[in-house]
Amino acid sequence: MQDLRGKVAVVTGGASGIGYALARCFASEGARVVIGDVEAAALDRAVSELGASGADVEGVVTDVTDPAQMQALADAAVTRFDGVHVFCNNAGVGGGGLSWEMPLSTWEWVIGVNLWGVIHGVRAFVPLLMQQTEAHIVNTASVAGLVAAPFMGPYNASKHAVVAISETLHHELALSAPQVRVSVLCPGWVNTNIAQSARNRPAHLQEGAAPDPEAAALLRGFIEQGMPPDEVAAKVLEAIREERFWILTHDEPGDFWVDGVNQRLRSLGARANPQLGLPL
Numbered sequence: 001m002q003d004l005r006g007k008v009a010v011v012t013g014g015a016s017g018i019g020y021a022l023a024r025c026f027a028s029e030g031a032r033v034v035i036g037d038v039e040a041a042a043l044d045r046a047v048s049e050l051g052a053s054g055a056d057v058e059g060v061v062t063d064v065t066d067p068a069q070m071q072a073l074a075d076a077a078v079t080r081f082d083g084v085h086v087f088c089n090n091a092g093v094g095g096g097g098l099s100w101e102m103p104l105s106t107w108e109w110v111i112g113v114n115l116w117g118v119i120h121g122v123r124a125f126v127p128l129l130m131q132q133t134e135a136h137i138v139n140t141a142s143v144a145g146l147v148a149a150p151f152m153g154p155y156n157a158s159k160h161a162v163v164a165i166s167e168t169l170h171h172e173l174a175l176s177a178p179q180v181r182v183s184v185l186c187p188g189w190v191n192t193n194i195a196q197s198a199r200n201r202p203a204h205l206q207e208g209a210a211p212d213p214e215a216a217a218l219l220r221g222f223i224e225q226g227m228p229p230d231e232v233a234a235k236v237l238e239a240i241r242e243e244r245f246w247i248l249t250h251d252e253p254g255d256f257w258v259d260g261v262n263q264r265l266r267s268l269g270a271r272a273n274p275q276l277g278l279p280l
């Protein structure tokens, strides 16, 4: 898809970070935008800011873990704008620890948002995208969908699954609706609010959720030095235009994430045991 003018783009988790940058980027290209997010106050802020800049924008409070709310987001987009051309399955949260020590509530929360959210998004939006003569779905995974670093079990599991779902979709749509393109977004560190993900952790999944202050500070440090979200959004736009599946934002030689991905592929090829290619 070359031209987003007049197209309709829906972004989940679009009230902050990468999602908000995507919404801004699409709006600046002339798209009409629908943002779904669970955080009502941030959503209101994002919608008023975009509206003030002249965008045609709608906000829908949406918890992506709930298939009915995801369907309501899709219905709202159709009611307001008559269809959807670009869908970004982007909402996500981070939480970690040792795999055997983390409370079950952490596994359930992270997998609920990052994996089930994407599944609900695919089910609600792909049929709408298929109605268009050109359309694109972007699933936000992570480099954590390509390498498995320690202390991130649920996050790694969810993001590897998002990569797998995206590749599956790519093949399925190529066979049945080739006008719908697929990309999977695999960023390294991006300077967003992800280190504060617990702000949206639901009350029923709080058990044992006390954060490890040292791990939280380490994560914040990485995130604060991350890529600006607007740069990520520009790379997504470029991939939509080029109909490119893989979006590896940190693709410079020597970047430790890319080195980690390449090292993993090499060790798989050599049937060698995994090595920790990341400076952790």
Ligand SMILES: NC(=O)c1ccc[n+]([C@@H]2O[C@H](COP(=O)([O-])OP(=O)(O)OC[C@H]3O[C@@H](n4cnc5c(N)ncnc54)[C@H](O)[C@@H]3O)[C@@H](O)[C@H]2O)c1
Residues within 6 Å of the ligand: 012, 013, 014, 015, 016, 017, 018, 019, 036, 037, 038, 039, 042, 062, 063, 064, 065, 090, 091, 092, 093, 094, 113, 140, 141, 142, 143, 186, 187, 188, 189, 190, 191, 192, 193, 194, 195, 196, 197, 200, 223, 226
């Ligand atoms: N920041 C990074 O370094 C990084 C790296 C790789 C991948 N990602 C991925 O990028 C995506 C966006 O995260 P971000 O870094 O912009 O973080 P962020 O916290 O700034 O934004 C995430 C958004 O998702 C929303 N959200 C959380 N739970 C939700 C739910 N249940 N339903 C709907 N919305 C919900 C939040 O309110 C927030 O607006 C995530 O999928 C994340 O895993 C981030």
